Amino acid sequence: MDTKFLKIMSRNIGQKMTRAMEEIYDLAGGVFNINSPKQLGLILFEKLGLPPVKKTKTGYSTDVTVLEKLKNQHPLPEKILEFRMLTKLRSTYVDAMPALINPKTLRVHGSFNQTVAATGRLSSSNPNFQNIPIRTEMGREIRKAFCAQEKDHFILAADYSQVELRIMAHLSEDPNLVAAFKQDADIHTHTAAMVFNLKQEDITSDMRRTAKVINFGIMYGAGAHRISQELNISHGDAGAIIKAYFERYTGVKDYIEKTITECKELGYASTLYGRKRPIQDINSENRNLQEAAKRAAINMPVQGTAADIIKIAMIRMHDWMKKENLKSKMILQVHDELVFEVHPDELELLKKQVPAIMELAGKLIVPLKVDVGVGKDWYEAH
DNA sequence: TATGTCACG
DNA sequence: ACGTACGTGACATAT
Ligand SMILES: [Mg+2]
Numbered sequence: 001m002d003t004k005f006l007k008i009m010s011r012n013i014g015q016k017m018t019r020a021m022e023e024i025y026d027l028a029g030g031v032f033n034i035n036s037p038k039q040l041g042l043i044l045f046e047k048l049g050l051p052p053v054k055k056t057k058t059g060y061s062t063d064v065t066v067l068e069k070l071k072n073q074h075p076l077p078e079k080i081l082e083f084r085m086l087t088k089l090r091s092t093y094v095d096a097m098p099a100l101i102n103p104k105t106l107r108v109h110g111s112f113n114q115t116v117a118a119t120g121r122l123s124s125s126n127p128n129f130q131n132i133p134i135r136t137e138m139g140r141e142i143r144k145a146f147c148a149q150e151k152d153h154f155i156l157a158a159d160y161s162q163v164e165l166r167i168m169a170h171l172s173e174d175p176n177l178v179a180a181f182k183q184d185a186d187i188h189t190h191t192a193a194m195v196f197n198l199k200q201e202d203i204t205s206d207m208r209r210t211a212k213v214i215n216f217g218i219m220y221g222a223g224a225h226r227i228s229q230e231l232n233i234s235h236g237d238a239g240a241i242i243k244a245y246f247e248r249y250t251g252v253k254d255y256i257e258k259t260i261t262e263c264k265e266l267g268y269a270s271t272l273y274g275r276k277r278p279i280q281d282i283n284s285e286n287r288n289l290q291e292a293a294k295r296a297a298i299n300m301p302v303q304g305t306a307a308d309i310i311k312i313a314m315i316r317m318h319d320w321m322k323k324e325n326l327k328s329k330m331i332l333q334v335h336d337e338l339v340f341e342v343h344p345d346e347l348e349l350l351k352k353q354v355p356a357i358m359e360l361a362g363k364l365i366v367p368l369k370v371d372v373g374v375g376k377d378w379y380e381a382h
Numbered sequence: 383t384a385t386g387t388c389a390c391g
Numbered sequence: 392a393c394g395t396a397c398g399t400g401a402c403a404t405a406t
Contacts, residue, residue, distance in 0.1 A: 035403055056386065058405095063387060088388060092401055121391085128400045131390035137390080148398060156387055220396030230396090269391090288394065299397040301391090305396095335391045335398090 001108060002145045002377070003098045009141065013090045014172065018359045020083040027076040037062045043076075050074055058105050065229075089133060100127055112333060120275045122333055133277055133382070143379035148341050156328075156347070157381035158354045160310070161335035161369040162187050163217055167305045170364040171272065173199050174251025181366035187211040193239055194248040214245055215284040218252065219302050221295035254296050260264055263297040271304035306336060308369070313361035314338065320357060326350075339378065347374065 025031050029047070032039045041060035045052045050073060054065040064084075067077040100108045108127065116123040121364035124130040132146070133139025135250075148155055165187055169177040180190040185200070191210035192203040203211075213230050228238035246253040263269045264283060268276040277300045310333065316329055317338070328346045332339035338358065342350055355370035363369050372380040 033404080035387095035405095036405080038405075058385070061386085074385080084388075088402080091403080092389065096401085116400095117398060121398065123399055124390095125400060131388090131400065135388060135390080159391095218397060220398095222396040225395050227396090291395080295396060296398090303398060306391095337391085 001097055001106075002147050003101070004210050006094050006098055006145045009145075009368065010090060011095045013086050013138075017083065017086045018092070020079055020086060024076065024079050024083060027074075027079060033079065033306060035087065039277055040080065044070070046368050048076065049078075051238075054067060078329070084322050085136065085138070089142065092134065093139075098146065106118065117307075118277050118296075119304040120271060120277075120311075121303065121335060122311075124309070124333075126132060132139055132378070143382070144377050146378035147376055148302060152344050154342040154344065154376065155378050156246075156340040156354065156372065156374050156379045157337060158340075158358055158370050158372045159214070159334075160306070160358065163306045163309070163369055164256060164302045165215060165364075166200060166356045166366050166368060167272070167302050167309075168219060168255075169366045170251060171301055171305070172249075172251040172255035173365065174249050174255070175250065176249055178366055184367075184369070187214060191215050195244045197244075214241060218245060219299060219315055221298040259297055259301060263293075267306075269297040269300040271301055271308050273305065273308045275304050275308060279303065283320065288332075305362075309362035310336065310338070310358070313358045316357050317354070318362060320353065324349075339381070342374070 007022060021034065024034055028043045032043060034040060037056075037061060041289055043058050044050045044062065050070050050290050053069050054061045064081065064082070070077040076204050094313050097108060102109055110127050111125050113123045113125060122130075133142050142272050146155065162181075166181050167176070168174075169181050176194060180187055187212045188208045188210075189200050190211075191214060192198070192207040193200045195211060196203070198207075204239050210231055214228060217227050217230070224235050224239035226233045228234075228241060228275070229247060231238065260282070263279055267280060267282070268278045270276045277296075279293050279297050280299060281289040282374065284290045284293065314330065314333065319332065321328065326346055326349075327343040328350055329341045331341050332337060339353065340350060340354065351372055351374065355372050358370045359368045375381040
């Protein structure tokens, strides 16, 4: 870990927090605990009279979807979101990691749990290395602190490209989805072309974004409601897009129905390699429970098969590294990604072999693809 | 310990 | 009328 870097980052975030806090108290007309959803709810929805968007068990919801909707009515919600981002990054990552460094090894040693996630995924704890920020630039900067211990050594990150959609192609044998991956097409652009009935070259970035939400949404069993919220479009339009998707990818539709039927009969859903997840609620009288169980059943074969494949890759990787007496180390797994600390003498070898081992770990009717990045830290390796 | 929130794939 | 996309873990607050 680059603790010097984290120390500076903590100070910088702290300054931004102070500024945001002052503006928040100003806009709210008084001091309160911004981290208390209860106090914040009173300020937003009673003192300022903004319209409540949704409720929680205990009161007003103030989560990011709510504050996004209130942004155009008052300047406070946006400042709250900024403050929340800053506090999350500082308390969960920037200030937490240095405190966890083992004085003997000068490293942070977490756990990868093999018997927690119901789908067969690993989970990571103390600390969780599988949710290190990447989606915002400020968060992403934190990855600069994850560096090789020795100067001149490297971090190598290798991640599967669209592994879950490739698995869906394999399981469903849908001709359109299979063809897309055999051509190594940009899958979201491909789906956009299918759904909007256009050529791939005529797809706009907005249409691609829509298709991306659909591609992921389908694998989780999303309905028109969720898709409409996600894309900020009408319920009717969202329904029409989902309908168009299933008309073009009929194999996916059939596969999803088959998975649910089979789960109802057997009481479990399974992966390509035979891992089973019991899903008893699939036969529940309670409609909400049954619908949630259907979505879990749809997702299990996809998420679970991806977990099986990367586990196979990790075992083969370990065997290979041991046999070759390598000095480099496999240090992290993030569901579709493996991270290595690499000795400079072994860099070229790993750049070649790591993706090869990962790509061959799963035998699917479409190819698996792995992207590799190298740098002095995890930020550069991506 | 429960709850709400938010970080990731 | 209600709820509404899967799988996780950590933090702060409130009780
Ligand atoms: Mg990936």
